[in-house]
Amino acid sequence: MLTIGEAASLQRDRKLSAVELTRHYLDHIEKLNAKLNAFITVTSERALADAARCDEERKHGKVRGPLHGIPVAIKDVFCTRGVRTTCGSKLFSDYVPDHDAAVVERLQAAGAVLLGKTTLHELAYGITSNNPHFGTVHNPWDLERLPGGSSGGSGSAVASGMCLMAMGTDTGGSIRIPASFCGTVGLKPTTGRVSRYGILPLDFTLDHAGPLTASVRDAAVVLNVIAGRDTRDDSSSARPVANYLPPAEISLRGVRVGLPENFFFDRLDPEVERAVRGVADAAKGLGAEIVSVKVPDMEGINATARVILLSEASAAMERFLDRRGDFGADVLALFDQGRLIPATYYINAQRLRRVYMLEFQAVFERADCLLTPATPTPAPRIGQTELVVGGNREDVRLASTRLVRGINLLGLPALSLPCGLSGEGLPIGAQLIGRAFEEELVLRVGAALEDVIGFRGRRPPAL
Amino acid sequence: MYNVAPMRNWKQIAAALAPDIPEADLARVIPALDALEAVFRPLMHRAPHETEPAYIMLVTKAQSEPGDEDKAHI
Numbered sequence: 001m002l003t004i005g006e007a008a009s010l011q012r013d014r015k016l017s018a019v020e021l022t023r024h025y026l027d028h029i030e031k032l033n034a035k036l037n038a039f040i041t042v043t044s045e046r047a048l049a050d051a052a053r054c055d056e057e058r059k060h061g062k063v064r065g066p067l068h069g070i071p072v073a074i075k076d077v078f079c080t081r082g083v084r085t086t087c088g089s090k091l092f093s094d095y096v097p098d099h100d101a102a103v104v105e106r107l108q109a110a111g112a113v114l115l116g117k118t119t120l121h122e123l124a125y126g127i128t129s130n131n132p133h134f135g136t137v138h139n140p141w142d143l144e145r146l147p148g149g150s151s152g153g154s155g156s157a158v159a160s161g162m163c164l165m166a167m168g169t170d171t172g173g174s175i176r177i178p179a180s181f182c183g184t185v186g187l188k189p190t191t192g193r194v195s196r197y198g199i200l201p202l203d204f205t206l207d208h209a210g211p212l213t214a215s216v217r218d219a220a221v222v223l224n225v226i227a228g229r230d231t232r233d234d235s236s237s238a239r240p241v242a243n244y245l246p247p248a249e250i251s252l253r254g255v256r257v258g259l260p261e262n263f264f265f266d267r268l269d270p271e272v273e274r275a276v277r278g279v280a281d282a283a284k285g286l287g288a289e290i291v292s293v294k295v296p297d298m299e300g301i302n303a304t305a306r307v308i309l310l311s312e313a314s315a316a317m318e319r320f321l322d323r324r325g326d327f328g329a330d331v332l333a334l335f336d337q338g339r340l341i342p343a344t345y346y347i348n349a350q351r352l353r354r355v356y357m358l359e360f361q362a363v364f365e366r367a368d369c370l371l372t373p374a375t376p377t378p379a380p381r382i383g384q385t386e387l388v389v390g391g392n393r394e395d396v397r398l399a400s401t402r403l404v405r406g407i408n409l410l411g412l413p414a415l416s417l418p419c420g421l422s423g424e425g426l427p428i429g430a431q432l433i434g435r436a437f438e439e440e441l442v443l444r445v446g447a448a449l450e451d452v453i454g455f456r457g458r459r460p461p462a463l
Numbered sequence: 464m465y466n467v468a469p470m471r472n473w474k475q476i477a478a479a480l481a482p483d484i485p486e487a488d489l490a491r492v493i494p495a496l497d498a499l500e501a502v503f504r505p506l507m508h509r510a511p512h513e514t515e516p517a518y519i520m521l522v523t524k525a526q527s528e529p530g531d532e533d534k535a536h537i
Contacts, residue, residue: 300509303502310499322483336492337499339481340473348507350516355509357517 001457004070004164004218011058011069018058018069022051022113025071029115029162032463035143037135038156040076042116043083047071050113057111065110066221073157073166076117077124078104078209079198087200088120088150090133090326101198102230103167103209110225115163118153124169124202125313125331126150127177127400128382132328136382139182140460141426145379148178148400150202154212155182159427160463165213165222169199171206172309173404176416179212180429181379183418183458185446186212187219190436191411192237194223195230203312205235205350206305206408215456216417216446220244223439242440250448253287257445258367263298264403267390269377275420275428276373282452283371283445293366296359301406304356307341307349308409314338353409360410364435369445374416374429375400403431413439415446418455425461471500 002010010016026044033039054069074080077087079097081104086092100108108114119137121129129137129152137152139145140160147156151168155178158166168175170188179186187210194209201207211222223244230236259265259280265273284290314321314335321335363370376389380396387399394402407414412433419430430449434442450456473493477484484492 297506299502300506303499304506306499307503324483333488333492333495336481336484336488337496339484340476340492340496342471342476345503345507347516348510349503351510351514352506354514354517355511 003215018051018054036138036156038153039116040119068111071113071115073118073163077200088122102195121150122328124150148181150174151178158184158212170208173401175210176404179416180374183427184212186416188414190413192235195233195236197232216450220443246444246447255288256367257283257288258293258370260295261292264372271422276430279419279430304349304352305409310338311346370433372431374431378422378426
């Protein structure tokens with residue numbers, strides 16, 4: 001399985017052209033998409049035209065950026081000029097934007113080739129990617145399993161080698177859950193690090209854009225391209241953008257990796273716990289100091305995040321909610337809940353957000369980053385509504401978001417990286433959480449661990 | 464220990480605010496709202512009186528000062 005770095009080198013060394021690379025991925029999509037349903041729209045003609053332009057430019061010594069000639073996919077919530085953008089919804093099935101999202105602009109400016117738009121959970125409001133309008137997305141590791149969501153198509157596409165990178169969005173885990181279930185890397189940056197301009201919103205204060213990739217270094221390359229101030233997004237930070245690409249050789253000497261003694265390791269599949277604690281051992285072997293930390297009330301943080309999400313999502317979709325027949329039952333139920341939540345609850349949830357953000361700062365006085373599982377179990381089966389985890393019966397959506405949702409409320413950067421396979425051959429995801437705007441550290445720790453974990457390059461045997 | 468007021472009557476709230484939600488659909492969402500409220504309602508007392516909401520702050524050019532680049536963040 002190629003990484004962005006390898007594909008860029010092959011082109012630089014003239015061993016492969018952008019057109020050849022793009023044709024390879026388009027052929028792969030044609031072969032696999034009927035099984036996986038990772039793509040809603042494939043932009044073959046445009047991709048080949050973009051690739052040909054990249055080759056011509058390279059011939060004349062012009063290389064746009066680190067993604068020059070690199071085939072990528074975009075979750076179908078990012079506006080793409082002239083290419084339909086459905087948001088996985090009947091409401092937007094014919095919507096063709098006249099503008100690109102800021103992320104799309106930056107990817108294209110860096111030379112990326114757009115292969116197409118990936119399938120998602122309807123309106124990005126769920127974790128299964130069972131889309132009633134555009135079909136079910138399948139996990140490449142086991143076609144009977146969920147890829148996660150809502151960026152399920154992106155996770156499935158990267159894991160099956162249909163593209164070198166796929167953009168996702170994350171409101172309550174929607175990059176990290178598919179990354180964990182599909183065995184890819186998934187990065188949710190700090191709030192405000194990446195512009196939300198041109199992304200059809202699920203939520204106004206919890207949405208984040210980030211990449212799903214085959215390696216941590218690839219995620220860093222993409223973040224270098226997409227991060228930075230955008231005046232069209234009021235929440236976009238003007239804080240300077242670092243170089244996020246980790247060095248070739250990494251020592252974790254002096255890095256304090258926090259292992260939460262509460263919440264994150266309660267109620268886990270035993271194989272997930274074993275795998276993530278193994279990552280802690282690997283970090284120690286690289287020179288990191290493992291410190292035990294107590295985290296604030298994550299159940300409270302999750303409940304607060306849910307009040308905000310329910311309220312904001314229902315407000316965002318208010319003008320469409322009289323078209324009840326055009327929604328899937330699961331998202332309609334969430335919109336109905338949000339319509340009934342009192343304004344005082346929402347405002348108090350935003351006040352509690354400030355309280356929790358301040359409380360969490362104390363955790364990062366003892367540790368430089370936290371290591372946790374990304375999801376409490378590997379991927380559930382398609383159609384499964386409940387899990388049994390640690391002896392408790394849990395709703396699939398609430399279980400899958402339990403360890404990731406609160407981080408959106410706190411605004412912190414978080415990286416999911418694969419750290420092993422279960423006995424059934426399903427990927428297991430670990431999560432690294434950092435201080436606000438410390439993506440450089442999170443990615444450095446992630447890259448160091450990825451080098452010793454040895455998961456990178458593994459392909460789903462089912463394909 | 465804070466006293467938690469009785470649960471809200473979601474059915475009555477829905478009748479007033481969202482009468483278009485069919486009874487069967489309402490029956491599906493009420494248990495979820497009850498469960499969420501049971502966790503969330505006691506939390507509201509945690510914020511000290513003077514705590515402001517963590518809204519995104521907008522700063523105009525005229526208002527901004529050196530070092531204010533991240534005024535949008537708390």
